[in-house]
Amino acid sequence: MEVRNCKGCGRLFNYLSGPPLCPSCAKALDLKFEEVKEYVYDHPRCDIQEVAEVFQISVQQIKQWIREERLSFSDDSLIGIDCEGCGVTIKTGRFCKSCKDKLAKGLTSLYQVEKPAVQKKKDPRENPRMRFLNQDDNT
Numbered sequence: 001m002e003v004r005n006c007k008g009c010g011r012l013f014n015y016l017s018g019p020p021l022c023p024s025c026a027k028a029l030d031l032k033f034e035e036v037k038e039y040v041y042d043h044p045r046c047d048i049q050e051v052a053e054v055f056q057i058s059v060q061q062i063k064q065w066i067r068e069e070r071l072s073f074s075d076d077s078l079i080g081i082d083c084e085g086c087g088v089t090i091k092t093g094r095f096c097k098s099c100k101d102k103l104a105k106g107l108t109s110l111y112q113v114e115k116p117a118v119q120k121k122k123d124p125r126e127n128p129r130m131r132f133l134n135q136d137d138n139t
Contacts, residue, residue: 032057033065040073047078069093 004015008025021029036055040046052059065071066081072092073079080089085099095103 029061033070036062036065037071040071040079044074044077051079066092067094 001014001016003012004020005011006013006022006025007020008028009022011022013022019026019029032055036051036057039051039054048059048062051057051062062071063081066073066079069092075091077091080091082088083090083096083099084094085102086096088096090096093100
């Protein structure tokens, strides 16, 4: 465990994982997320800048929620972010459907490796190495 300063309030806290926020700031951010989610549900035609101004949060935070697939928008919404693969506008996540399919196909091809042919065991009598007879066998 390490001690870090909170990005929200600057207080020291025991950092475990995730965003560098103390428990109280993380809880406040989760409450803000619920409010944003309700607002987007009630106002499907709003844009990211409007949501950021209404709730006094950064556009980057809204985009992060979209990339994490915590926040999703309808198809007729003005909100969209760029696919990290090809740059097409998407409503949620990091990649569009075609880029997700390409990644999935690439990953499955990694695991579909041809199995090596089973080799027969060689007869030890066919081995050209030198053999020594036990002294007991000759008497």
